[in-house]
Every structure is written in C-alpha cells, then in structure tokens.
Amino acid sequence: MFIKNLHLTHFRNHEDTKSTFEENINCLVGKNGSGKTNLLDGIYYLCIGRGAFSYTDTQHLQHGKTFFSLKGIFDKEGRTNTVQCIVEKGKAKVIKLNNKPYPKISEHVGNFPCVLLAPNDTDLIRESSELRRNFFDTIISQIHKNYIQLLIKQKLILRQRNQLLKDADQQEKFLKKDVLEIYDEQLLPIFKEIHRFRTEFIQEFMPIFSEIYHSLADEEMKINYRSHLEEEENRKSKKENPTFESIFKGNMLKDLILQRTEKGTHRDDYKFLLGKKTLKHYGSQGQQKSFVIALKLATFAIIYKQTQIKPILLLDDIFDKLDETRIKNLLKLLSKSDFGQVFVTDARPERTRKLLDSFGRPIAFFEVKDGSISSNL
Numbered sequence: 056m057f058i059k060n061l062h063l064t065h066f067r068n069h070e071d072t073k074s075t076f077e078e079n080i081n082c083l084v085g086k087n088g089s090g091k092t093n094l095l096d097g098i099y100y101l102c103i104g105r106g107a108f109s110y111t112d113t114q115h116l117q118h119g120k121t122f123f124s125l126k127g128i129f130d131k132e133g134r135t136n137t138v139q140c141i142v143e144k145g146k147a148k149v150i151k152l153n154n155k156p157y158p159k160i161s162e163h164v165g166n167f168p169c170v171l172l173a174p175n176d177t178d179l180i181r182e183s184s185e186l187r188r189n190f191f192d193t194i195i196s197q198i199h200k201n202y203i204q205l206l207i208k209q210k211l212i213l214r215q216r217n218q219l220l221k222d223a224d225q226q227e228k229f230l231k232k233d234v235l236e237i238y239d240e241q242l243l244p245i246f247k248e249i250h251r252f253r254t255e256f257i258q259e260f261m262p263i264f265s266e267i268y269h270s271l272a273d274e275e276m277k278i279n280y281r282s283h284l285e286e287e288e289n290r291k292s293k294k295e296n297p298t299f300e301s302i303f304k305g306n307m308l309k310d311l312i313l314q315r316t317e318k319g320t321h322r323d324d325y326k327f328l329l330g331k332k333t334l335k336h337y338g339s340q341g342q343q344k345s346f347v348i349a350l351k352l353a354t355f356a357i358i359y360k361q362t363q364i365k366p367i368l369l370l371d372d373i374f375d376k377l378d379e380t381r382i383k384n385l386l387k388l389l390s391k392s393d394f395g396q397v398f399v400t401d402a403r404p405e406r407t408r409k410l411l412d413s414f415g416r417p418i419a420f421f422e423v424k425d426g427s428i429s430s431n432l
C-alpha cells in the first residue's frame with residue numbers, strides 16, 4: 056500500500072501543500088521547523104484518523120484558521136482509494152473514504168496501516184503507562200477490527216462507573232449498588248477479552264521484536280506485559296485463591312474512596328527491560344533509541360504478517376543520537392527487509408543522501424520549506 060498524492064490545507068504550518076510521492080523511498084529534507092514532521096503527521100492522520108502526537112485537533116489547526124482538511128490518494132492492492140479528513144471548529148470530525156463518510160471514525164482504523172518512528176518515541180520508555188498502552192492498543196487495533204470496539208466500550212462503562220462512585224461521595228450508603236452491579240457485569244468480560252488480545256499479541260510480537268533488536272545491537276531487551284488480571288492467574292497457579300472477579304469486587308470500598316475504578320485492564324502496563332534492569336533507569340540514550348526503533352520496525356513486521364498489507368513507514372529524524380555502528384546496522388536492516396513505501400526526514404540533506412545511497416532502492420528527494428514542499432529534487 057502507498058500514498059500517491061497528499062493535500063494538506065491549514066494543517067499546522069502547511070497552508071496549502073500538495074505533493075505526489077513515489078512508491079519506494081521518499082526523503083524529505085529541510086531546515087528545522089520547516090514542516091517535515093507536520094507533513095508526516097498529516098499522512099499519519101489520514102491513515103489512523105488522528106494525529107501521531109498528543110495534540111488536540113484544534114492544535115492541528117493552522118494559527119487563525121477555523122478548519123483543516125487532509126486529502127490522500129492511496130494505492131491499495133492496485134486500487135485507488137481517496138481518504139479525506141475534515142476538522143472544523145465546533146463540529147464533529149468527518150473522515151470520508153471515497154467520498155463516503157464513515158458512520159464511526161473507529162471504522163477507519165486498520166484500513167490504511169502506518170507506522171511512525173519519531174524522535175520523541177523514547178517517551179514510551181520514560182513516560183506514563185498510558186502512553187505504552189495506547190501504543191500497543193494502536194497496533195492491535197490495526198490488526199483486529201473488533202479490538203477498538205472493546206476499548207471504546209471499556210472507556211464508556213468506566214466513565215459511567217466512575218461517575219457513580221463520585222456521586223456516592225465516598226459514602227457506601229449513597230452508592231447505587233444495583234447499578235454498579237450492572238456495570239460490573241458488562242465490564243468484567245470486556246477486561247478479560249482485552250487481556251486475552253494483549254497477551255496473545257505480546258506472545259507473537261516478542262520474537263519478532265527480539266530478532267530485529269539483535270540485528271541492531273547485541274543486548275538482551277525484554278517486554279513484560281503486566282495486568283491486574285494476571286494477579287489472578289499467578290494466584291490461581293499457586294492455588295492460593297481469588298479470581299480477578301473477586302479481587303475486583305473486593306476492591307469496591309477502595310474504589311469508593313478513590314472515586315475511580317482501580318483494578319482492570321485500563322491500568323495495564325508494559326515493562327521494558329535491559330537484561331533484568333529497567334530500560335528507563337539503566338538504558339543509555341542510544342540503547343533507548345535502538346529499543347524504540349526495534350519496537351517500530353517490529354510493529355511494521357507484525358502488521359504485515361497479520362494483515363498482508365505493508366504499512367507506510369514514516370521515519371522522522373531517525374539517525375539522531377545513534378552511533379555509526381547502529382546507523383549502519385539500521386540501514387542494513389532497512390535496505391534488506393521488505394519494506395514498502397518509506398518516508399525519511401532529515402535536516403541535513405548531505406548526510407541523508409550519503410546514508411541513503413546504501414539503500415539500493417530508488418529514492419525521491421523533496422525539499423520542505425516554510426510549510427510547503429518542492430517537487431522531486
């Protein structure tokens with residue numbers, strides 16, 4: 056799959072940017088702040104239905120403008136598809152496929168897979184569990200259509216349950232237990248399904264990730280999926296006792312005091328380890344960067360394996376912070392593996408040209424300048 060044409064209107068610093076891209080490697084060069092990342096974000100938005108970074112839709116609006124529009128013409132298995140996203144202040148977002156709006160935006164996810172590797176990806180290692188959950192959820196959603204519906208349902212029921220807890224104002228006598236029971240009956244099977252998806256996903260993802268990491272560097276990196284639902288499994292295996300269901304229900308008074316639901320898959324986390332130590336505390340910048348590169352390339356590989364569609368690979372400023380050996384290994388990996396359409400950005404055109412020459416694949420160069428793009432250089 057690849058994007059042939061892109062049209063960004065009022066999207067961050069892109070007033071009216073139009074471009075035609077190649078099926079192979081597209082290299083965007085330009086000074087810092089010229090709009091390279093914004094352009095990749097525009098492609099990501101068209102593919103996933105939201106931006107890649109934690110901006111709100113209003114923050115994507117060009118300063119002083121009231122709407123933005125993104126249009127992409129994709130080639131998917133030889134067929135042309137047009138995707139358009141329109142965001143207008145005060146109105147609901149619209150995403151159209153071939154001129155037909157999706158009834159639900161979530162239906163778009165997975166139709167045009169895409170993987171972005173960006174400099175701030177190491178936040179995945181350092182920041183909160185929410186970021187890691189979102190990262191893995193976005194991959195699983197691109198593979199399994201019904202997964203995103205589970206996440207939506209979980210969010211909705213949790214919101215209602217938490218509201219009920221708040222309404223009781225920390226007093227058990229005010230808690231509407233019959234309503235709480237209805238929510239819990241709906242929530243528990245959803246937790247179990249989400250847990251199953253995540254467990255199966257990590258089992259499949261780990262060997263792919265390890266192989267890619269080892270071609271970049273010779274260190275032992277691990278990802279451990281942690282869930283309250285596993286406490287149940289561990290306890291069961293030790294024949295100690297309670298099921299997750301009883302742990303969850305037994306937590307009701309604590310939930311009431313906290314005024315939120317404490318246990319469940321909405322609190323899951325993924326621990327990143329360097330040997331037996333946490334990568335966050337003991338990994339160097341280069342090791343952390345290599346880790347996220349392997350994460351993203353493994354994401355590409357697993358989506359391709361599961362869906363038979365090659366995601367568009369967006370590589371934003373990837374050479375930064377890597378030593379010569381790691382850059383060489385990365386380039387070897389990128390030129391050897393069977394990637395489809397790739398976008399690479401770099402602020403240093405000479406270095407990029409030199410590095411990409413070893414790719415052995417056709418490369419189209421573009422210059423991004425003050426929120427506009429020049430045709431093939």
Ligand SMILES: Nc1ncnc2c1ncn2[C@@H]1O[C@H](COP(=O)(O)OP(=O)(O)OP(=O)(O)O)[C@@H](O)[C@H]1O
Pocket residue numbers: 066067068069085086087088089090091092093094114115116117118372401402423
């Ligand atoms: N909402 C907005 N409206 C207009 N311009 C914006 C908006 N948000 C960000 N910008 C501008 O976009 C530019 C940043 O673009 P971008 O991050 O794509 O640059 P870049 O080419 O990737 O730079 P670097 O090489 O430093 O990574 C900045 O000049 C910023 O002022």
